[in-house]
Amino acid sequence: MRLIPSLLALAAIAGAAGWWLTAPTRAPAAALADLTGDATNGELVFWATGCASCHMAPGAKGEAQLVLAGGQAFPTAFGTFHAPNISPSAEGIGGWTTEEFVTAVTKGVSPGGQHYYPAFPYAAFANMTLQDVVDLKAFIDTLPQDATPDKPHDVGFPFNIRRSLGGWKLLFLREGWVVNADLTEIEQRGRYIAEAMAHCGECHSPRNALGGIERSRWLAGTPNPAGEGSIPNITPAKLTWSEDEIVEYLTTGFTPEYDSVGGHMAHVVENMARLPESDRASVAAYLKKVPPAE
Template structure:
C-alpha cells in the first residue's frame, strides 16, 4: 500500500511539473508571422514618445533623451531591476536583434534567447500594442546613435529570480488580446484609450498591486504606493480628478503644470518629457479618455506621523 501511494505521489508530481513547464513556455512571435512591411519612421517616433521609452532607457543623469544606454535602477518589493541598453549597439544593445526578436520582447516579454523578461518591463500593457506600431518603433530605434556599455545584472533574490516562474505570472496577468475600439465612442476617445492602456502603460504605475505584483483590476488607475518605496502615485480616475477639465489634463501632459499651480514631480517629470513631444491631438485624446474614467477608490494612504513639538 505505501508503495502504491508513493507511486501516485510521484506520478502526480511528474504531471504537475509537466503542466507547469507547458504553461510557462516563453511565447515568441515568429518571423514568418510578420508580413512584408514598409516602416513608418514618423509613427515610430510617435510610438517612442507615447511608450515613454526614454523615461527608463535613457542613460541617467545626462541631457540627451535619445542616448538609450540604460542603467536606471528600478527598486521594487521583489528586488532592484536595472533598465537595459536598447540602443542599436550590436554588442551591448539591440543592434543584433531581428524584427521578430523585438516584437516578441515588447508584446510577449520574451528575450531573443527564449527567456522570460521580468514584468518590470511593462509588456503586460505593451501586449495590446498594434504590431505595426511596434515594427515602426523598432525601425525608429535603429536610426538612433549606438551606445556602448552593458548594464549590470538585476539584483533580485530567490525565489523571484527564477525566470520560469514568470511564465506563471504571465498566465495569470496577460491575455494576449488586442485592445478593441468601442464603436459607441468617438475616434479621439478610442485613440486615447489605446495610448493610455497600451503604449502609455499608465496603469502600470497608477494602479495598486497585489502580493504577486499583479495589478488589482478593481482599482485600476486608482493610484497606490510607489513601487520604489518612496511617495504615493496619484489616483487618475474621477475620484481625484473630478475638478480637472480635459483641457487641464492636456495642459498638464504638455507642461507638467497642474490647475492649482503646482507641478509634476518624481518619475512623472520624465513621463511629461516624452508625452509633451506628442501631437496636441494625441494629448487631447489621452485627456479625453482619462476624463472619462469613472471614480474609483484607491487603497488608503498611510497616515503621516505627527511631528514632535
C-alpha cells in the same frame, strides 16, 4: 507501497504540465512578414511609450536622452531592476531581428528564450499594434550606439527563477482593454495611448501581493514602489480637472493650481508634449471615461 509510484507519476505529469504552461511564447512570424518599419511614425511611438525615460543613462539631459545606454535603477517590493542597454549596438539590441524585437515588447521574452520581468511593461505593450512596434524598432535603429554593458538585476530567491514568470503571465498577462465602455473614436485613441503605449496603469494602478495589477481599481493610485510618497489616483473620483486642464498639464507640466510636475512624471510630460495636441486631448477624453475608483 503502490501509492508511491502513483504519486511520483502524478508529480511527473504535473511538473511536465507546469513546464509546458510556463513556456515562453513568440510573436507570430507570419503576421510580421508583410510589415515594413516607418521610422517617422516610430519616433512618435518612441515618445508615447517613454523608452528614453527608462533606458537613457541616469541623469541624461537633452540629446543624451536618445542614447539608450540603460543603467537606471527601479526599486520594487521584489528587488531592484536595472534598465538594460537597448541602443542599436552589439551590447544592446543591434543584432535583433524584427521578430525578436516584437516578441520582447509584446510577449516579454528575450531572443534567448527567457522571460523578462514585468518591470518591463510588456503587459501593456501587448495591446499595441504590430505595425507600431515594428515602426518603433525602425526608429530605435537610427539612434546612437552605445557599448555600456547591462547591470544585473538585484532580485533574490524565489523571484530570480525566470521560468516562474511564465506562471505570473498565466495569472496576470491579460490582452484587451480595461475600459470597455462605448467610446468615441477620440476616446479610443486616448485608450490606446494610455492603456497600451504610455502604460499609465503600470504606475497608477494598485497591485496585489504577486505584483499583478488590480484591474478593478484601474488608475486608482498606489504607494510609490521607491518608498517616497504615493502615485496619485487619476480616475474621475480624484482627478477633477477639465479636459482642457489635463491637456495643459500634459503639455506644460503645470497644474490648474500652478504647481509643477515632478519626479518621473516630469519625463512623462516631456514625452507627451512631443505628441500632437490631438493625442493629448484624446488621453484627457479617455480619462473622463475611466470608472471612478476611491
